[in-house]
Amino acid sequence: MSANAPTEPTSQASAGKAPRTARGERTLRKILDAAIDEFGERGFSEGSIVGITQRARVALGTFYTYFDSKEAVFKALVRDMSARVREHVAPVLMAATDTLEGEEKALESYLQFARAHKQVYRIIDEAEFADPQGFEEHYRTTAARIAARLEAGKAKGEVFATNSKIASDVEAWAIMGMNVFLGLRFAVWGKENPKDVAGIANRMIRQGLQA
Amino acid sequence: MSANAPTEPTSQASAGKAPRTARGERTLRKILDAAIDEFGERGFSEGSIVGITQRARVALGTFYTYFDSKEAVFKALVRDMSARVREHVAPVLMAATDTLEGEEKALESYLQFARAHKQVYRIIDEAEFADPQGFEEHYRTTAARIAARLEAGKAKGEVFATNSKIASDVEAWAIMGMNVFLGLRFAVWGKENPKDVAGIANRMIRQGLQA
Numbered sequence: 001m002s003a004n005a006p007t008e009p010t011s012q013a014s015a016g017k018a019p020r021t022a023r024g025e026r027t028l029r030k031i032l033d034a035a036i037d038e039f040g041e042r043g044f045s046e047g048s049i050v051g052i053t054q055r056a057r058v059a060l061g062t063f064y065t066y067f068d069s070k071e072a073v074f075k076a077l078v079r080d081m082s083a084r085v086r087e088h089v090a091p092v093l094m095a096a097t098d099t100l101e102g103e104e105k106a107l108e109s110y111l112q113f114a115r116a117h118k119q120v121y122r123i124i125d126e127a128e129f130a131d132p133q134g135f136e137e138h139y140r141t142t143a144a145r146i147a148a149r150l151e152a153g154k155a156k157g158e159v160f161a162t163n164s165k166i167a168s169d170v171e172a173w174a175i176m177g178m179n180v181f182l183g184l185r186f187a188v189w190g191k192e193n194p195k196d197v198a199g200i201a202n203r204m205i206r207q208g209l210q211a
Numbered sequence: 212m213s214a215n216a217p218t219e220p221t222s223q224a225s226a227g228k229a230p231r232t233a234r235g236e237r238t239l240r241k242i243l244d245a246a247i248d249e250f251g252e253r254g255f256s257e258g259s260i261v262g263i264t265q266r267a268r269v270a271l272g273t274f275y276t277y278f279d280s281k282e283a284v285f286k287a288l289v290r291d292m293s294a295r296v297r298e299h300v301a302p303v304l305m306a307a308t309d310t311l312e313g314e315e316k317a318l319e320s321y322l323q324f325a326r327a328h329k330q331v332y333r334i335i336d337e338a339e340f341a342d343p344q345g346f347e348e349h350y351r352t353t354a355a356r357i358a359a360r361l362e363a364g365k366a367k368g369e370v371f372a373t374n375s376k377i378a379s380d381v382e383a384w385a386i387m388g389m390n391v392f393l394g395l396r397f398a399v400w401g402k403e404n405p406k407d408v409a410g411i412a413n414r415m416i417r418q419g420l421q422a
Contacts, residue, residue, distance in 0.1 A: 043340060045256070125339050129254060136400075143396070160418075162411070166403060170411040173396045174389040181388025182381065185354070189347075192377060200373070200381040207371075208419030 012076035014068040028066050030056045035077050040119025044074055044130040071131075078127045078134035081120050082141070088113045099153025100209060103146070104202040107179055111194035114183035121188050139176065146172035150209070160211050175205065223287035225279040239277050241267045246288050251330025255285055255341040282341075289338045289345035292331050293352070299324045310364025311420060314357070315413040318390055322405035325394035332399050350387065358383035361420070371422050386416065 011018035012032060019025045034056035039047045049070050053063050067073040092109045096102035114120060127135035147168040153159035154168070161167070182201055186192045222229035223243060230236045245267035250258045260281050264274050278284040303320045307313035325331060338346035358379040364370035365379070372378070393412055397403045 122339075125336065128333075128336050129340075139392075139396075160414075164407070164411060166407065167411050170393065170397070170408050171415060173392045174412050174415060177388035177390070177392025178385040179388070180392065181350075181384045185350075185384045186381070196375070196377065197381050200375060200378050201385050203371075204382060204385060204419035205415075206419075207421075208415035208417075210418075 012080050013066040014072045014076075017066050017068070019066065024066075027058060027062060031058060031063060031066060031073070032077060032080050035073050036081070036117075036119050036123065039074060039077060039126070040122050043122065044070075044126050047074075049073070074127075075131045075134050077123060078131050078138060081117075081123055082134075082138040084117075085110065085113060085120070086142070086145070093149070099149060099156070099158045100206050102149060103175060103205055103209075104198065107175075107182070107201060107205070108194055108198035110179050111183055111187045111198055114187035115194060118188045121184055143169065143172040143176050146175055154211075157211055159209050171209065178205070223291050224277040225283045225287075228277050228279070230277065235277075238269060238273060242269060242274060242277060242284070243288060243291050246284050247292070247328075247330050247334065250285060250288060250337070251333050254333065255281075255337050258285075260284070285338075286342045286345050288334060289342050289349060292328075292334055293345075293349040295328075296321065296324060296331070297353070297356070304360070310360060310367070310369045311417050313360060314386060314416055314420075315409065318386075318393070318412060318416070319405055319409035321390050322394055322398045322409055325398035326405060329399045332395055354380065354383040354387050357386055365422075368422055370420050382420065389416070 011028070013019060013028055019028050031052060034052045035047075037055055038051045041047075042051065047070070049063055050060065052073065053060050056063075063073075067076065089106045089109045092105040093102045096105055124135065124138060127138070150159055150168045150171055154161035164170075178201055182197055186197045187194060222239070224230060224239055230239050242263060245263045246258075248266055249262045253259075253262065258281070260274055261271065263284065264271050274284075278287065300317045300320045303316040304313045307316055335346065335349060338349070361370055361379045361382055365372035375381075389412055393408055397408045398405060
């Protein structure tokens, strides 16, 4: 899936529980937003369905209209956070004039997202234990999108290309690792200006990958 | 602390419980190695002191000779894994003829370590929740060592230098993030040759950071 393609997310609700009305969609969104706060603050084991419904100001029954269990809403949340990162970054990728500019702008945009949504780290990181499949899928699909952009850049002669079959994958995981750790240190733990941080990292990426 | 300096680790035992004999040191090591397997396979909440003592073939009382609790041995393990990564990589850094060669060799060496000790990921990653202070300290000290090496390389004219005060920190966290994610994808999940993976990533790092 290309990050440039418009995404039509399937519902995050449990099987057979997808909302059928716009009002239902809004309630589902309210529950997911409350789940971000609940799991982001209390973690998966301490977090509870009651905590989520209280934060969302919905009845317990309303929760079960959309989700089967705490595990189900957590898994939905991992997919939701993954989609929100992708959607946050997509416009800057679409606006970029070349591949490396795209990656540069994507990093800055990601750092801004991490600063505004610090709970994303706790949720994705805890998914390694609470939802290992969702955790792996988040990183594999994110890296696959970066690798596809690098491949396109190589085809256009904008990115340094070798004949190694794994080059774009390795480069994609390297870029993703940089982004994740820079976000943790400088957007979640620290208060540095995302533009400054991205500027330094992007010089490295540009020099490192240019054709 | 420089990664090139010989390290004299303080005991990983709980306060007042450091072993006083070589035999005691060996028993402590046996308990830590068993704890790697126990927490690496079962995680922190499922892992138990009894599980550790059974794996180590020591009596329960022997465990308490060195550690106060499950939390204490987990925290010791995080420090221990952090020290082992550092010690594994130290010789290649010492043998390197310049800064960027050092970082290149360090990456390859780290990937080999991750391949041989896959549990390190589960333990360090779970520390974010079970021992947040140890988690943060592991990454902050690792990045500080990389940043110190880059600063030394900049002073020698081997590494591109700017007048930004945070440049070496940003570069260090970027390199660390690359290493961690490449290790997860290609050494823990995948079976790619560490030399091939490091070769591709190192080209990026060298081009990205050279003076």
